[in-house]
Amino acid sequence: MLVGMDVVGGSGWSVVVPVKTLVAAKTRLAEAAGPYRAALAVAVACDTVAAALACPPVRRVVVVTADPVPAERLAALGAHVVGDPLRGLNAALRAGAAEAVRLAPGDHVAALQADLPALRPAELARVLAAAEQFEQAFLPDAVEVGTTCYTARRSEPFRPAFGGESRARHLAGGAKELLLDGVASVRRDVDTIEDLRDALALGVGPHTAAVAAEMGLSG
Secondary structure, eight states, X not given: XXXXXXXXXSXXXXXXXXXXXXXXXXXXXXXXXXXXHHHHHHHHHHHHHHHHHTSTTEEEEEEEESOHHHHXXXXXXXXXXXXXXXXXXXXXXXXXXXXXXXXXXXXXXXXEOSOOTTOOHHHHHHHHHHHTTSSEEEEEOTTXXXXXXXXXXXXXXXXXXXXXXXXXXXXXXXXXXXXXXXXXXXXXXXXXXXXXXXXXXXXXXXXXXXXXXHTTOOO
C-alpha cells in the first residue's frame, strides 16, 4: 500500500536494533573490508543507533546483542542493551520488543536494521509517523527485496519476519508497506561494498566515515 505523509509527531516509539556478534557481522564485506570488517560493523551500528536516538519521536533504543564489544560502544551512546537469546534474528527482535514493552508499555515498537550508516533522524521520523497509522507496517530496503524497518503499534502483536526476501513475508503477514519519498537513508542498508559506496554518497555518520577513510573510501 502506498503511503505518503509529511506529518511528524504522535506517540513515542521504542526502537529495537539487533546487532550480530563481530564474528558473524558483515561477512559479505569480508573480502572488500579485509582487516577493517569488525571495525566497520561496529561503526555502522554506532551511526545507526546514534541517529535513531536523535530522532524526536524515539524515546529509547533497545539493542539486542551477544557481543560485549558493540554492547559497550552502543551503551555508551545511550542505548539500552539486552542479551541476544541466540535463536535467530527474529527471536532477537522479539526479545528486544518484550524488553521495550516492559520499559514503556504505552509506546509503539519498531525494529530497525543495524546497518543503516547514512540514517537521518528526520527521515526516520517520517517513516514512524506514517507507520503509526497502521497496526503493522514496514519499509522495504533500497532494492525492494528485504526490509529495513518493521513497526507495530502499541498493544498489537509484534511479528517481525526479517531475513532474505522479507518484504514478501511482511506483506503476506498483513503488514502495510510504506513507500515514501525522501527516506533513502532509512532504506540504504549495507551488505556489500557497493552498498557501502551508495551509503557514503548519501553521507554516513562519523563512525562509519572514519573507518571508510582508513579503507581508502570516501563519499
